[in-house]
Amino acid sequence: MLERFKVPIKDQVxxxxxxLRETVKQIFQKMGETTEDATIASEVLVDSDLRGVESHGVSxxxxxxxxxxxxxxxxxxxxxxxxKESPSTATVDADTGLAxxxxxxxxxxxxxxxxxxxxxxxxxRNAGHSGAIGHHALIAAKQDMLGMCMTTGGMRVVPTFSxxxxxxxxxxxxxxxxNSKPTFLFDVATCSVAGNKIRLAQRSGKKLMPGWVAxxxxxxxxxxxKLADHIDIPPLLPLGGTREIGSHKGYGLxxxxxxxxxxxxGGIPSMLEGHEAVSKHFFAAYxxxxxxxxxxxxxxxxxxxxxLVNSKPAPGFEQVLYPGLPxxxxxxxxLVNGIPLHKEVVDFINKTASSLEIDPLF
Amino acid sequence: MLERFKVPIKDQVxxxxxxLRETVKQIFQKMGETTEDATIASEVLVDSDLRGVESHGVSxxxxxxxxxxxxxxxxxxxxxxxxKESPSTATVDADTGLAxxxxxxxxxxxxxxxxxxxxxxxxxRNAGHSGAIGHHALIAAKQDMLGMCMTTGGMRVVPTFSxxxxxxxxxxxxxxxxNSKPTFLFDVATCSVAGNKIRLAQRSGKKLMPGWVAxxxxxxxxxxxKLADHIDIPPLLPLGGTREIGSHKGYGLxxxxxxxxxxxxGGIPSMLEGHEAVSKHFFAAYxxxxxxxxxxxxxxxxxxxxxLVNSKPAPGFEQVLYPGLPxxxxxxxxLVNGIPLHKEVVDFINKTASSLEIDPLF
Numbered sequence: 001m002l003e004r005f006k007v008p009i010k011d012q013v014x015x016x017x018x019x020l021r022e023t024v025k026q027i028f029q030k031m032g033e034t035t036e037d038a039t040i041a042s043e044v045l046v047d048s049d050l051r052g053v054e055s056h057g058v059s060x061x062x063x064x065x066x067x068x069x070x071x072x073x074x075x076x077x078x079x080x081x082x083x084k085e086s087p088s089t090a091t092v093d094a095d096t097g098l099a100x101x102x103x104x105x106x107x108x109x110x111x112x113x114x115x116x117x118x119x120x121x122x123x124x125r126n127a128g129h130s131g132a133i134g135h136h137a138l139i140a141a142k143q144d145m146l147g148m149c150m151t152t153g154g155m156r157v158v159p160t161f162s163x164x165x166x167x168x169x170x171x172x173x174x175x176x177x178x179n180s181k182p183t184f185l186f187d188v189a190t191c192s193v194a195g196n197k198i199r200l201a202q203r204s205g206k207k208l209m210p211g212w213v214a215x216x217x218x219x220x221x222x223x224x225x226k227l228a229d230h231i232d233i234p235p236l237l238p239l240g241g242t243r244e245i246g247s248h249k250g251y252g253l254x255x256x257x258x259x260x261x262x263x264x265x266g267g268i269p270s271m272l273e274g275h276e277a278v279s280k281h282f283f284a285a286y287x288x289x290x291x292x293x294x295x296x297x298x299x300x301x302x303x304x305x306x307x308l309v310n311s312k313p314a315p316g317f318e319q320v321l322y323p324g325l326p327x328x329x330x331x332x333x334x335l336v337n338g339i340p341l342h343k344e345v346v347d348f349i350n351k352t353a354s355s356l357e358i359d360p361l362f
Numbered sequence: 363m364l365e366r367f368k369v370p371i372k373d374q375v376x377x378x379x380x381x382l383r384e385t386v387k388q389i390f391q392k393m394g395e396t397t398e399d400a401t402i403a404s405e406v407l408v409d410s411d412l413r414g415v416e417s418h419g420v421s422x423x424x425x426x427x428x429x430x431x432x433x434x435x436x437x438x439x440x441x442x443x444x445x446k447e448s449p450s451t452a453t454v455d456a457d458t459g460l461a462x463x464x465x466x467x468x469x470x471x472x473x474x475x476x477x478x479x480x481x482x483x484x485x486x487r488n489a490g491h492s493g494a495i496g497h498h499a500l501i502a503a504k505q506d507m508l509g510m511c512m513t514t515g516g517m518r519v520v521p522t523f524s525x526x527x528x529x530x531x532x533x534x535x536x537x538x539x540x541n542s543k544p545t546f547l548f549d550v551a552t553c554s555v556a557g558n559k560i561r562l563a564q565r566s567g568k569k570l571m572p573g574w575v576a577x578x579x580x581x582x583x584x585x586x587x588k589l590a591d592h593i594d595i596p597p598l599l600p601l602g603g604t605r606e607i608g609s610h611k612g613y614g615l616x617x618x619x620x621x622x623x624x625x626x627x628g629g630i631p632s633m634l635e636g637h638e639a640v641s642k643h644f645f646a647a648y649x650x651x652x653x654x655x656x657x658x659x660x661x662x663x664x665x666x667x668x669x670l671v672n673s674k675p676a677p678g679f680e681q682v683l684y685p686g687l688p689x690x691x692x693x694x695x696x697l698v699n700g701i702p703l704h705k706e707v708v709d710f711i712n713k714t715a716s717s718l719e720i721d722p723l724f
Contacts, residue, residue: 084653086480087450087479089652089653091653117448118448119483121480121481123653146626159673159682160682161676161679161681162673162675163675166670166673172615184617184621186615186617188608188614190611192607192608209607214676217677219678239612240554240601240608244571245572245574245603246550246601253534255548255685256536259546259663260648263662263663264648265654266654266658268666269662272669286483290451291483291626292453292627293628297628300630300631303630308633313524314524314525314576315580320521320522320523322521323617
């Protein structure tokens with residue numbers, strides 16, 4: 001994550017992940033989820049914070065989820081079910097359950113199918129937010145499969161040449177196992193910058209970069225700006241920023257996620273539904289051993305990632321990274337030293353705990 | 363395709379696609395391919411030209427393929443075989459056959475598997491170039507499936523922060539069926555600009571845009587430049603251009619293609635092989651009717667694509683497009699008025715025809 005999104009040191013409170021898990025779990029129980037499902041939800045959120053993915057950890061998401069439960073946009077103990085199935089596929093109607101909880105269950109269904117026939121795909125409609133989809137992709141990688149996950153919902157991104165925000169930030173995640181190197185985990189929004197990062201920038205007063213957002217007419221803003229410079233939260237640009245630098249590629253990828261999540265789950269995209277709270281998801285597990293020798297695969301992964309990390313950096317950079325490496329380093333730090341939450345987030349969690357009559361963080 | 367890549371009108375020779383197919387087919391036969399396979403190769407190349415994808419049509423690729431046959435880097439009538447198989451997967455060793463020809467065969471295997479179990483995936487190692495992978499993805503869409511294709515080979519793209527070109531242009535294509543709207547077909551390189559476009563810019567003397575290429579040290583070139591300004595053919599930047607505008611996303615997508623094509627076919631990436639001519643490919647067919655009602659899916663596709671095309675354009679633009687729409691319009695024009703080849707390309711084809719003792723184009 002770019003330095004500009006990190007919580008400034010003066011505002012940080014380091015919180016032990018075990019304490020955070022317990023409090024977050026209890027909050028989900030108070031929302032009406034079972035102990036088992038509340039534990040899953042807590043794990044998905046706190047694991048994101050541990051991996052340095054604050055944009056999808058407790059800081060941004062917990063408040064939103066609570067408001068969704070309270071306004072009954074999402075339902076605890078949802079009566080989700082498989083509505084269509086084949087040897088390698090399943091389509092789930094989530095009954096407005098939170099996909100933070102249903103995502104791991106869907107990925108496990110995909111994994112079981114992949115064990116039997118080589119590939120397993122689960123699509124899900126009528127669901128709540130999924131949390132960081134990389135978390136679900138990782139579940140497959142931990143079982144020596146290639147995991148892929150996509151999600152869609154909301155309307156925040158302007159298609160190339162358009163003035164109307166018609167697309168969600170539609171992220172794509174892929175995880176692949178290794179031997180000794182940190183696991184490969186790619187997890188990015190198909191717009192220039194993840195929507196939640198705008199909120200992090202707002203909280204820390206940082207500037208928005210050229211190519212991140214459009215003005216109210218849909219024209220790409222190609223100079224630095226502050227959120228306060230914009231009339232409202234500005235629409236986001238597809239990855240690439242402008243057509244000439246490739247925004248049609250980010251736009252097209254976003255549509256791919258829309259098709260594979262919304263249309264392939266029997267749902268319809270937000271731009272046609274006209275409301276934003278319902279998300280659609282795609283979970284895939286590819287059993288590597290159905291394609292090739294898993295030992296060779298993992299050795300090749302290690303060798304490739306080593307080659308990248310040991311390549312000569314361009315001037316001004318210390319080291320070449322790969323997706324999953326910085327997150328692994330953050331995790332090692334945070335497991336020992338705690339998760340650096342913004343003091344306002346700690347306040348929010350403690351106030352929420354107090355109002356729900358559970359123990360505060362400290 | 364950007365206007366700057368089109369053949370200037372003064373250099374255009376309009377060639378009837380039927381004539382072009384016949385000549386190109388005969389050239390492939392002279393390279394040693396069977397009539398059936400030469401017909402496939404001709405179709406893949408000329409269809410790309412018809413759809414306005416000159417970068418992957420006869421202009422750029424035919425010359426290269428002939429040189430590969432002549433230097434025995436690729437083999438006609440290759441003894442390709444399935445080396446590993448499961449109900450939803452197959453892994454192919456291509457015996458250095460050209461994937462322009464083997465791609466449609468692989469996609470058909472994937473489609474047959476998808477008909478039986480819902481999803482079919484074929485990976486291919488030890489192969490030649492695939493031509494425009496969108497062509498292969500379209501084969502699935504024509505059978506009411508979602509088609510996906512990726513490919514990798516070569517080392518032209520610098521990873522984010524690196525000074526060494528270690529990755530291929532690693533494109534990703536996805537095709538999805540519609541009712542009455544032109545078929546959705548997304549087909550893009552995971553770098554800012556496709557490698558072949560640099561050659562088109564060279565031929566037409568056009569400038570390279572900021573964010574397309576790196577200098578010899580790997581630093582992104584963020585102003586316009588001419589190819590002549592660079593010491594050599596410059597390395598390409600991942601989609602996003604710089605880290606702050608998202609190049610780590612293009613870089614990560616490129617690695618995803620590398621993993622799913624190279625490592626999942628039992629091959630290794632070019633950066634470890636140390637030579638560039640061998641490509642690896644990934645072909646997937648997802649049977650939409652295994653997930654949901656195909657009629658509803660196609661209606662939703664039409665409605666979504668209409669919504670996009672009818673959205674209000676940003677200032678300075680006439681219409682919002684979607685992937686596959688401009689190519690459909692080019693195809694309608696070119697079927698009637700001929701394919702606008704550069705006069706140098708026509709000369710090359712006629713000289714090649716003459717040296718192989720077949721009839722020239724005209």
